[in-house]
Amino acid sequence: QKEVEQDPGPLSVPEGAIVSLNCTYSNSAFQYFMWYRQYSRKGPELLMYTYSSGNKEDGRFTAQVDKSSKYISLFIRDSQPSDSATYLCAMKAGSYQLTFGKGTKLSVIP
Amino acid sequence: EAGVTQFPSHSVIEKGQTVTLRCDPISGHDNLYWYRRVMGKEIKFLLHFVKESKQDESGMPNNRFLAERTGGTYSTLKVQPAELEDSGVYFCASSLMVRKGETQYFGPGTRLLVL
Numbered sequence: 663q664k665e666v667e668q669d670p671g672p673l674s675v676p677e678g679a680i681v682s683l684n685c686t687y688s689n690s691a692f693q694y695f696m697w698y699r700q701y702s703r704k705g706p707e708l709l710m711y712t713y714s715s716g717n718k719e720d721g722r723f724t725a726q727v728d729k730s731s732k733y734i735s736l737f738i739r740d741s742q743p744s745d746s747a748t749y750l751c752a753m754k755a756g757s758y759q760l761t762f763g764k765g766t767k768l769s770v771i772p
Numbered sequence: 773e774a775g776v777t778q779f780p781s782h783s784v785i786e787k788g789q790t791v792t793l794r795c796d797p798i799s800g801h802d803n804l805y806w807y808r809r810v811m812g813k814e815i816k817f818l819l820h821f822v823k824e825s826k827q828d829e830s831g832m833p834n835n836r837f838l839a840e841r842t843g844g845t846y847s848t849l850k851v852q853p854a855e856l857e858d859s860g861v862y863f864c865a866s867s868l869m870v871r872k873g874e875t876q877y878f879g880p881g882t883r884l885l886v887l
Contacts, residue, residue, distance in 0.1 A: 666814070698878075703788065705776070705863055705878030739849070750815070756865075760805065760876065762815040 663669055665689050668763025677772050681738040685751035685763045688732065692753040692761070695727050699735045700748045708721065709749075723726065741770045774798070776879035784885045789824060790852040793882045797846070797866030804847050805867075805876060810860035817843050823849060854886045 667686045674679055683697075694713045698706035710725040712718045712734075718725045726735040734753075738745055750765040775798045785791050802839050806818040808827045818837070819829035823844035832839070836855070841847040851858050865876040 664864075686806075703787075705865075705879065705880045708875050711875070758805070758820055758876075759817045759831075760807070761817070762838070764812075764814050 663688050665761050666751060666753060668766045669766055672767040672769060674769045674771060675741055677741060677743060677770055679741050679770070681736075681741050681745070681768060683721055683736040683738075683749050683751075683766050683768070685734050686732055687734070687753055688745040688753065689741050689753075689761075690706075690732070691755035693755045696752040696754075696760070697723075697725055698750040698762075700750060702747075706750055706752075723772070741768075743770045743772050746770050775867050776864055776877050778879040778882050780882060781880065782883045782885075784887065786855055786887050787856055788848065788853045791854055791863050791884060793851075793864075793884070794847045795847045795849070795864030795866075795879060797864070798868075798877055800875075801866035801868050801877075802844065803867040803869065803874075803876075804841060805865040806847070806849055807863040807865065809863070809881075810857070811828050814865075815863065818849075851884075854884075856886050859884055859886045 666687045689743040697710040699709050700706045715729045722739045724737040746769045748767045752760045752765040780792045804821040809815040817831040820827045821841045838850045861881040863881045865878045867874045867876045
């Protein structure tokens with residue numbers, strides 16, 4: 663079983679839609695949870711960082727963590743064409759080594 | 773402030789050749805990481821430097837890979853001899869310190885193709 667499972671998509675939505683991206687994990691030692699956005703031919707860019715169960719909001723983005731279910735989500739409200747990218751969940755148990763999901767490729771259609 | 777830079781952006785080599793990838797972290801970042809993504813797989817950790825010291829190289833696939841960070845500034849990752857399965861995107865990241873809230877800033881990656 664992979665440590666982190668993420669549906670690679672692709673996911674295509676109309677502009678303005680609410681997008682829901684999800685990851686599940688198996689390693690109970692993971693304490694810190696991140697979402698990265700990666701545009702084509704670029705490196706991953708940190709979007710959201712959380713370390714406790716619950717919700718964290720930043721503008722149009724909400725990160726949700728449910729440690730009891732080992733499930734994390736990223737919601738994007740009022741999606742824009744500029745949100746079209748690959749979204750990667752990442753987790754870590756200690757202080758540095760990130761474990762990534764495969765990434766979900768999102769297209770927001772104008 | 774310049775971000776993490778990597779050179780070259782692309783490299784195409786033949787099996788058995790040697791390739792050296794370079795990473796320049798953000799100035800002042802003591803922590804430097806190498807990750808790799810092979811086709812269809814997740815991005816995977818390779819190793820972690822603190823200044824010039826290797827803290828963790830548990831992700832290095834085999835002894836054909838050699839990473840160095842002389843002087844604690846830029847880092848190189850050498851693959852010698854390259855094999856077909858080494859093809860992928862090699863990312864470098866850096867961070868100011870190692871703590872729970874630290875952000876790793878990624879470079880654009882080097883796309884390596886071994887023929």
